[in-house]
Amino acid sequence: QVHLVQSGAEVKKPGSSVKVSCKASGGKFSDYVFSWVRQAPGQGLEWMGQIIPIFGTTNYAQKFQDRVTIIADESTMTSYMELTNLRYEDTAVYFCARETGQGGNFEYWGQGTQVTVSS
Amino acid sequence: NFMLTQPQSVSESPGKTVTISCTGISGRIDSNYVQWYQQRPGSAPMSVIFEDKKRPSGVPDRFSGSIDTSTNSASLTISGLKTEDEADYYCQSYDGNNRKVFGGGTKLTVL
Numbered sequence: 143q144v145h146l147v148q149s150g151a152e153v154k155k156p157g158s159s160v161k162v163s164c165k166a167s168g169g170k171f172s173d174y175v176f177s178w179v180r181q182a183p184g185q186g187l188e189w190m191g192q193i194i195p196i197f198g199t200t201n202y203a204q205k206f207q208d209r210v211t212i213i214a215d216e217s218t219m220t221s222y223m224e225l226t227n228l229r230y231e232d233t234a235v236y237f238c239a240r241e242t243g244q245g246g247n248f249e250y251w252g253q254g255t256q257v258t259v260s261s
Numbered sequence: 262n263f264m265l266t267q268p269q270s271v272s273e274s275p276g277k278t279v280t281i282s283c284t285g286i287s288g289r290i291d292s293n294y295v296q297w298y299q300q301r302p303g304s305a306p307m308s309v310i311f312e313d314k315k316r317p318s319g320v321p322d323r324f325s326g327s328i329d330t331s332t333n334s335a336s337l338t339i340s341g342l343k344t345e346d347e348a349d350y351y352c353q354s355y356d357g358n359n360r361k362v363f364g365g366g367t368k369l370t371v372l
Contacts (some may be wrong), residue, residue, distance in 0.1 A: 177361060187298075187306065187351050189361040201359055204262075245294030246355045247311035254305055260368055 144169040146238055146252035153258045154228050162255045164238030165187040171219040172196040175241040178212060178223040182234040190236075193221060197208065228259045263288035263365035265358040271306055272370040275342050281367045283352030284334040295335040296353045298345075300366075306351065310337060339369075347371045 149163040164176065166184035177192040194215035202210055211224045221238055236255045239248035264286040273279040283295065295313050298306035308317050310326035311333065323340045335354075339346055352364040 167355055179363075186349075186366040187300075187353075187363040189353075189363060192359075192361070239306075243312065245312035246298065246353070246359075246361060247294070247296045247308055248298070248306070248353070249308055249311070249317065251305035251307070 143236070144240065144250045146240060146250055148236075148238060148255045151258070152258040153260060155261055156228055156230060156259055157193050158228050159224060159226040160228060161222055162236050162238075162257070164221045164223075164252050166219045166240065171214075172216050175219040176212075176214060177239045177241065178210075178221075179237045179239055179248075180234040181237070181254075182231070185234075188234075190223065190225075191201040195221070225257075228257075230259050233257065233259045263354075263362055265352050265354060265362055266368045267323040267350075267352060269356045269365070270368040270370065272372055273342055275344060275371055277342050278338060278340040279342060279369065281339075281352075281369070282332075282334050282348050283336070283364050284332070285354075288356065289330070290333045290335055290354070291330050292357070293354050295326070295328065297324075297326055297335075297337045298351045298353065299351045300351065308349075342371050344371050 145167045147165050172195045178190040190206050193200045193212045193214050208227045214221045238252040240250040242249035266284050269346045299309045299311035300306040309324045314326040325338045349368045355361045
């Protein structure tokens with residue numbers, strides 16, 4: 143069984159950066175697509191971007207193109223998402239998710255990481 | 262840009278059947294697969310339908326998915342409603358550049 147375990151809650155100041163980790167266990171790592179999805183308080187799910195570890199290729203939502211970096215460390219089976227130049231509206235729960243199959247289905251999810259931007 | 266739009270909320274009584282729609286905007290809904298996720302408060306989303314109409318292991322057959330090209334929409338149907346089905350439901354697909362897209366979510370109330 144695949145498990146995704148994310149790092150703990152963060153409180154950051156506006157203009158700073160945050161880096162959230164997502165460690166996978168129980169399955170192969172490199173061959174699958176890992177995405178990052180966020181959810182602001184009381185709002186819906188918002189896809190931020192993805193990485194395919196075996197190729198190192200990334201694909202980002204246009205909205206976050208200039209501020210987000212997603213990387214994958216195959217040796218530790220961990221994906222990281224870094225968001226820079228934080229704004230108050232970046233306050234959200236950030237999830238990692240792993241796809242299964244050909245259709246873009248997020249079968250496995252991390253537990254979520256609360257990121258709060260506050261002065 | 263391809264987008265997905267859902268009703269904000271639906272409600273139905275226990276034992277009844279409810280259908281949640283997901284309409285494609287600026288693109289064909291059948292161009293790529295559609296997934297559906299259930300999210301309860303304080304929890305991560307959980308896949309209930311993938312690749313338009315397939316059910317993950319462990320999801321009861323009360324959940325079904327379909328595509329209607331005439332209305333450019335996908336639908337999630339839940340029959341025999343139970344109070345435990347009360348949750349937010351999101352559809353998800355992707356555009357031609359493999360960028361994922363979520364619908365805005367539908368709050369299902371079972372009363």
